Amino acid sequence: MPKTLLLRLGAAALASIGVWIAHTQNPQAPAQLKLNKIANDLYEIEGDGGNVAVYLTDEGVIVIDDKFERDYxxxxxxxxxxxxxxxRYVLNTHQHGDHTGGNAKMMAASVEILAQKNARANMVETKMPGVPRLSYTEETEVNLGGKEVIARYFGRGHTNGDVAIYFPADRVLHTGDLYTIGTSTAPLTVSPFIDYSAHGSVVEWTKTLDGILNSGWDFETVIPGHGPISNRAGLVEYRRNFEKMRDSVSGMVKSGKSRDEIAHTLTAEFGWNMNGMGGRSLDPMIAELKQN
Ligand SMILES: [Zn+2]
Structure with missing residues (x-):
């Protein structure tokens, strides 16, 4: 590899570490949030933590996820x-702090919060603030002002408590972090974070996406957990690339390739950031694939 390219790669890695450190050590930095209109009664707030959906009804507002506490x-x-x-209601797609950080302040303002039972249990286990009072195992609906929002659990993936949330009247789906969009041009566009500390699974992830795609829910617009608004075709493509990545790693694990070789392929072919969530997912992912 030419030295200049190495230097450039080194600088890029340092820059991403810098962003990572700034992100984790400077939680009070002012956030830049952007409001996007999806339909007359449905909006999305992008930036800082996870994507927030805002559903307007005559009897109050239903919100999906609430980013970090600083974004409240x-x-x-x-x-x-x-x-x-x-x-009136916040539905959490899963327990991570960039999706539930506003929960405590919402609850103090008499907002009712709902999370899937495993996601709630993960919050209790890791002593997170803003644990919802209400939880459900398979599915819940919020009916307010003549409108309906459905949250359903399709299985493990990013964690063991991710739900997909459906707005039937607007044919819109919020996937939480089961689908995220980054800025890389590589397949997947960003390292998926398989949170093994919260019982995530690289093997189950695609089955969970299949469950969503075969659910019978009629949706066209898709709000990913992070990144710009997408659509059904984007979700299908993500699922295909995710499987391609997993098959590639699985093949290398089974043919006895080293951790470094696997890390190199993930970085070079799938745009993984080994300094970030991709690096955290690598060892437990290899361990899971050894057994499957
Ligand atoms: Zn997450």
């Missing part, structure tokens, strides 16, 4: 610019 004021301000009705 900004989220509320954006919702107030759309509706004079109060937020």
């Amino acid at each position: 004021g900004d989220i509320l301000g954006k919702i107030k610019s759309l509706s004079d009705k109060p937020v």
